[in-house]
Amino acid sequence: MVEESDAGVEQVARFCAEAFLTEALLAEFDSLVSDVLDASPKLEQILASPLISHEEKAGVLDRTLGTQASNELLRFLKIVSRHGRLDRLRAIHRQTHELRDRIRGGVLVRVATAVPLGAELARRVADQLRSLVGGEPVLEQVVDPDLIGGIVVRVGDTVYDGSIAGQLEAVRQQIIERSANEIQSRRDRFRDPAGD
Numbered sequence: 001m002v003e004e005s006d007a008g009v010e011q012v013a014r015f016c017a018e019a020f021l022t023e024a025l026l027a028e029f030d031s032l033v034s035d036v037l038d039a040s041p042k043l044e045q046i047l048a049s050p051l052i053s054h055e056e057k058a059g060v061l062d063r064t065l066g067t068q069a070s071n072e073l074l075r076f077l078k079i080v081s082r083h084g085r086l087d088r089l090r091a092i093h094r095q096t097h098e099l100r101d102r103i104r105g106g107v108l109v110r111v112a113t114a115v116p117l118g119a120e121l122a123r124r125v126a127d128q129l130r131s132l133v134g135g136e137p138v139l140e141q142v143v144d145p146d147l148i149g150g151i152v153v154r155v156g157d158t159v160y161d162g163s164i165a166g167q168l169e170a171v172r173q174q175i176i177e178r179s180a181n182e183i184q185s186r187r188d189r190f191r192d193p194a195g196d
Helices: 007-020 023-037 041-048 054-065 071-082 086-104 119-133 164-191
Strands: 106-113 136-143 151-155 158-161
Touching: 023 041, 023 054, 023 071, 023 086, 041 054, 041 086, 054 071, 071 086, 086 106, 086 136, 106 119, 119 136, 119 151
Parallel strands: 106 136
Antiparallel strands: 106 151, 151 158
């Protein structure tokens, strides 16, 4: 998976998102990311590679998406390719959703869990997040089996980690810090035999 998150990437992605924003194209873009890029990391690497020319990438797009994608989506992808930005597709996708949600008054909230949230649990999570985000939360659900359990919520650049993995890491850090303090304390006593 190719994804960057620096400010420059986000600016480019926001510009592309504004050019792309219609509900039908957004649904098609969602499908491109979830059904094509997620399922075919090699294709994503080819499209993102600076070593492959725009003409070659346009040919790949025609062969892989030509019969399935709308002319509008295909044309959009070729324009992005011509400008050397196909490595930014996921950022563009994310920015498109954030822009659409802002227009609707919603706030994009990325929710990572070890297993998929059911509809009822997703509604309860959204209800609890409403006051935190100061608007209507729009959940982007991500399944991450490494979390073991619990939930990690990302709102913009702020991450709220309530996962078991996160809690275990926090406990591990506390144990390391406590052990380091104990070792230092013993060293200090050993160096000062008078006990002062």
